[in-house]
Amino acid sequence: MDDLYRENILDHYRHPRNYGEIEQATIVQHEHNPLCGDQLSIYLLVENERIVDVKFKGKGCAISQASASMLSEELAGKSVDEAKAFDKQTILDLLGIPIGPVRLKCALLSLKTLKAGLYGVNLVDDDEDSL
Numbered sequence: 001m002d003d004l005y006r007e008n009i010l011d012h013y014r015h016p017r018n019y020g021e022i023e024q025a026t027i028v029q030h031e032h033n034p035l036c037g038d039q040l041s042i043y044l045l046v047e048n049e050r051i052v053d054v055k056f057k058g059k060g061c062a063i064s065q066a067s068a069s070m071l072s073e074e075l076a077g078k079s080v081d082e083a084k085a086f087d088k089q090t091i092l093d094l095l096g097i098p099i100g101p102v103r104l105k106c107a108l109l110s111l112k113t114l115k116a117g118l119y120g121v122n123l124v125d126d127d128e129d130s131l
């Protein structure tokens with residue numbers, strides 16, 4: 001079963017969904033993983049409290065980029081409040097494989113970037129527990 005999830009992660013990494021920028025984005029947020037320097041930018045177009053378009057750009061490991069790609073698919077069409085309710089478990093469920101402590105920062109880079117964008121704040125680096 002894990003194999004299917006691994007395949008899916010690699011597929012998202014190789015063919016990221018919603019990759020790019022939104023010129024007229026309502027929210028643009030850039031974050032990085034201080035451990036490795038991997039980067040992620042998320043662009044959200046919000047209309048009437050709903051996310052009508054989402055794109056991301058980044059450079060990094062398979063887990064970080066796949067999680068951003070999967071998250072982008074989940075976000076499309078959601079209300080801002082629904083997006084704010086996304087948490088660590090949302091990401092782990094999307095990835096679907098056990099994520100050890102070393103990879104957790106990779107997995108949660110997308111969520112950290114999303115939350116920082118939605119709340120307009122930068123979360124401190126060791127704040128995964130609050131996600």
Ligand code: FES
Binds near residue numbers: 036062063102
């Ligand atoms: Fe290698 Fe995150 S994937 S440290």
Ligand code: FES
Binds near residue numbers: 033038064105109
């Ligand atoms: Fe940098 Fe995974 S190794 S985010």
